Amino acid sequence: AQTVTQSQPEMSVQEAETVTLSCTYDTSENNYYLFWYKQPxxxxxxxVIRQEAYKQQNATENRFSVNFQKAAKSFSLKISDSQLGDTAMYFCAFMKFGAGSSGDKLTFGTGTRLAVRP
Amino acid sequence: GAGVSQSPSNKVTEKGKDVELRCDPISGHTALYWYRQSLGQGLEFLIYFQGNSAPDKSGLPSDRFSAERTGGSVSTLTIQRTQQEDSAVYLCASSLVGLWEQFFGPGTRLTVL
Known part of the structure; x- marks a missing residue:
């Protein structure tokens, strides 16, 4: 079974600054996806962003980027130029690749509540 | 096109009553998932449908929980004899089988008094 851990229940950042949210996971699988979801x-x-485990290059989507360290099983999210609209709960999630009859169910962390201060 | 919809948006019920939560997936999406979001516990998987069958029910917490899907479309999650610990947001997601992206509905917030 997979586990996903987010050790920062709450974080705060000043508008226009950069913030990094942490996520670690545990799995014996070699092929999987990792995601960051935003819940306003x-x-x-x-x-928000997706990373395939077989790709060494870190995924980026505009102001959002990840630092994927497969050996360390770490998957952090960096938000640059934070905006007020980024205020939300952020969840890190794991999906086994090609799960077959078990479907592509997501395993989530407990979330990090991010507040962007004006 | 229309996204995933869920109804009701909010449901308040008394302990011991039965509730039904509904999910309308995106048209054509054969895979459907139910998740539960409890305070401080993140989201946990409940059940997966492929078409009308449920090959993975491993996340249902007790036999008071059941779900069905008809016509490969609408799904209902039923909770019998509700307990206070059932209070949570219930989220539904759909996808095309074999494709990774799940599209989530807005959820139903269930409060058991």
Missing amino acids: PSRQMIL
Whole structure:
């Protein structure tokens, strides 16, 4: 079974600054995806960024980038030029690749609540 | 196109009552997932549907929980004899089988008094 750990329950950052959210995971699988999801107060889960485990290059999406350390099983999210709209709960998640009949269920961490201060 | 929808948005019930939560996935999405988001516990997987069958029910916490899917579309999650610990946000997601991206609904917040 996989586990995902987010050790920062809450974080705060000044608008326009950079913040890094931490995530570690444990798995015996070799092929998997890692995700960061954003959940604003509306409760709608929004995919922020995805990383395939077989790719060495870190994924980037505009102001969002990850630091993927496969050997260390670490997957942190960096948000640059933080904006007020980034205020949300952020979840790190794991998905086994090619799970077959078990589907592609996600295993989530407990989340980090990020507040962006004006 | 329309996204995943869930109803009701909020549900308050008394302990011991049965509740039904509904999920309408994106049209054509054959895979459907239910997750539960409890305070301080993140999101946990409940059940996975492929079409109308549920090959993975491993996350259902007790036999008071059941789910069905009809016509390869709408799914209902039923909780019988609700308990206070069932209070949570129940999220539904759908995807095309074999593709990684899951699209989430807005969830149903269930409060058991």
